[in-house]
Amino acid sequence: MKTNSKRLAVLIFLFMFSMTFAQKNFQGKAYYQTKTALDMSRFGGRQMSEDQKKRIATRMKSMFENVYVLTFNQIESIYKQEEKLDAPGTGSGRWRSMMSSFTVGNLYKNVKEQTLLQDHEFFGKQFLIKDSLPQLKWVMENETKQIGKYTCFKATAIKTNTEFDFNRFRRPPDREGNKEKDSANTQTQSIKKETPDLIEVVVWYTPQIPVNQGPGEYWGLPGLILEVNEGRTTILCSKIILNPEEKDDIKKPSKGKEVSKEVYNAIVKKKTEEMRENFRRGDGRPGGRRR
Template sequence: MKLHVVKISVICLMFFASAVSFAQKDFQGKAYYESKTTLDMNNFGGGDMSEERKKEIAQRMKSMLEKTFVLTFNQSESFYKEEEKLEAPGGGSGRWGAMMSSFTAGPQYKNVKNQLLLQEQEFFGKKFLIKDSLPKLNWKMEGEMKQIGQYTCFKATATKTVDASGGVLSFRRPSNNEEDETPKTKEIEVVAWYTMQIPVNQGPDDYWGLPGLILELNADRTTILCSKIILNPEEKDDIKVPSKGKEITKKEYEEVVKKKTEEMRQNFRGGQGGGGRR
């Protein structure tokens, strides 16, 4: 019991000491995240596709599934964007590169004070501005702690409803009546590790709402890990508010993607129908 009280006291002292140092109006930080997603190859042909073909697709999609993002944040706002880097020769060119870029998240702005999310998104040549309220998760504080770099982190978990396909375009041939039986959504567990040494309720992607910056996050097949943090850099960046594209809600944008995905799936199956190459 005494040990538990001491632990809570240390946590409270850590929080208040950090809160004082981060209270300055011009405070800003930058966090670099490495994001990796494993691919369910059943979405790309299942038993109909050779292992060689699956490996080829997995290699082509590697650049889309392994990325580095930068989160620039202050007390109430953040801007999350993929870090710019040189494209590998042949890695993102041609029709394949154009298609994959349409399924890559664009720059995202979060304002936790106003509960606002804005994201610029290009999808098959059309530019959209997704404008919506911040998605809320019912975080459950767990009792576990661990060290990530120099930061003491605490565990929190939540349940989230997501697209059953994982957001990856599926070209798999369904069996008889499978389309009617396959669930459209699924429940996943989200595990986050946050640090109260940086007392801002920001995090990577559209995750937020904890009493400290999220440094690690695991959600289904995706792991996001913070690799570097810079606090109060000498040259501060403007936290940009996205403004380009046709304004649309997140639900409306998901419907656009769903319609286009189904169209491409039907075209793909039609091309393989009459004895086409698999």
């Protein structure tokens, strides 16, 4: 009964405010905060102390705590990261230098045309990813929760994880360890490369804002997605502005060599594997010499 009552209340709310979203010049802004929990347990091998791991985790943490703004209407959206100042102690170092080689630009989605555009800079080269919107098979749940003043419904999906994995840069298991153990680890890594990583995505969307949009590549639900939980990453909406006085142009990214997401991921994978080998040969230092 409680679930039915909540659904009825949401339907009444949607009816009352349907004219707002039916306006031709309707626009909204949603602010999202992202956080990623880092797994440092396998990072660096035995050559790195726990204190060193903690210091690196602290520096890397700031890279994954960002604020994004999603500007949307009924058909289009643009997802932009807000600029921020680097925290003291995070402006230099190998890991900061490595991460600065990956610059992710604005992400444009058009739900009517089912298209996605995003510009990336990767080791000095500009790419324009042009692809169709990902088609996740959402399972809509009855569970609800409140995010701010909005009633949100839960939805889940399984997706193939193609995101960058920092564990690719960790050192070999143990140069002085058991060779059989190293061989077993190598076989396990080989199996993982052949099997795509599947990951569960849990989102919370609100029918009170009936637009088919969400942060990042997420979309496809009867309401704005306010929260995403994907693996160790959480994206949470902190503020929403509907019909702001000053409206922004939702411009398509246009710079860079046009590639599909699959092709771009293949380029990134090849380059990161090369870097991993350089780290291994150089004892963890780019361009370093063997001992």
